[in-house]
Amino acid sequence: MVEANSGNRRGYDNRGRAEQARRTRARIVDATRDQLLAQGYRATTMAGVARAAGVSTETVYKAFGTKSALVKATYDVALVGDDEPVPLAARPQMRALLADPDPASKLRRYAAVARTLADRIGPLSSVLLAGARGGGDPDLEALAATIDEERLRGATALVTHLAATGGLRAGLDADQARDTVWTLISPDVHRLLVADRGWSPDDYERWLADTLVAALIA
Known part of the structure; x- marks a missing residue:
C-alpha cells in the first residue's frame, strides 16, 4: 500500500512539474512577444525577456536554447493561438476545409483561416520581417526565410x-x-491593405476569398 501510494505521488509530482514548466514557458513566450512588439528584434534580449517573465536568464536558455528558437516559438504560438502540439493542418478549421466538397467554399474557408492568422501575427510579422530586411543578423534572416518557407x-x-x-x-x-496563393496570403499584403490602407479585417477576408476564387477556379 505504501509503495502504491508512493507511485501515485510520484506520478502526481511529475504532472505538477510538467504543468509548472508549461506555465513558465507560456510566461516567457508572452514576455518575448511583448518585448518584440515594444522594442523590436535587436533590442529584445534573453536577459530582458527573463526579467519581464520573472524567471532567471538560465531558465530561458534551458527552455529554448537560443534567441532565434525563442522568437520562432513565440511566432508559432501567436500563429495558432495556443501552445498545444497540434499542427495547423490538423486544426478544426482546416479539417472542415478539406472535407468541404465545393471548391469555392474551400477557398472562402481558406480565406477565413488566413484572415485569422494574419490578425494574430500581423504586428509580430512586421517586426520580424522589418528586422530581417535591415540585414546584419543571420539568425533573424534565417528565421524570416523559415517563416516564408512555411507559408509556401x-x-x-x-x-x-x-x-x-x-x-x-x-x-x-x-x-x-x-x-499566387503564397503572395496573396503574405503578411506584407495584409499589412498594406489593413494597416496602411485602412481596410477592415472583414474587407480583407472578402477580397482574399474573391481573389482566390477568381485566380484558381473561376
Whole structure:
C-alpha cells in the first residue's frame, strides 16, 4: 500500500512539474512577444525577456536554447493561438476545409483561416520581417526565410488538394497557382491593405476569398 501510494505521488509530482514548466514557458513566450512588439528584434534580449517573465536568464536558455528558437516559438504560438502540439493542418478549421466538397467554399474557408492568422501575427510579422530586411543578423534572416518557407508549404498543400479533388481550374499551372496563393496570403499584403490602407479585417477576408476564387477556379 505504501509503495502504491508512493507511485501515485510520484506520478502526481511529475504532472505538477510538467504543468509548472508549461506555465513558465507560456510566461516567457508572452514576455518575448511583448518585448518584440515594444522594442523590436535587436533590442529584445534573453536577459530582458527573463526579467519581464520573472524567471532567471538560465531558465530561458534551458527552455529554448537560443534567441532565434525563442522568437520562432513565440511566432508559432501567436500563429495558432495556443501552445498545444497540434499542427495547423490538423486544426478544426482546416479539417472542415478539406472535407468541404465545393471548391469555392474551400477557398472562402481558406480565406477565413488566413484572415485569422494574419490578425494574430500581423504586428509580430512586421517586426520580424522589418528586422530581417535591415540585414546584419543571420539568425533573424534565417528565421524570416523559415517563416516564408512555411507559408509556401501551406500554399502548396492547398493547391495540391484542389488539384487532387478536381477543383483547380483546367490548364492552370500548379506552380503559378501555388505562387499566387503564397503572395496573396503574405503578411506584407495584409499589412498594406489593413494597416496602411485602412481596410477592415472583414474587407480583407472578402477580397482574399474573391481573389482566390477568381485566380484558381473561376
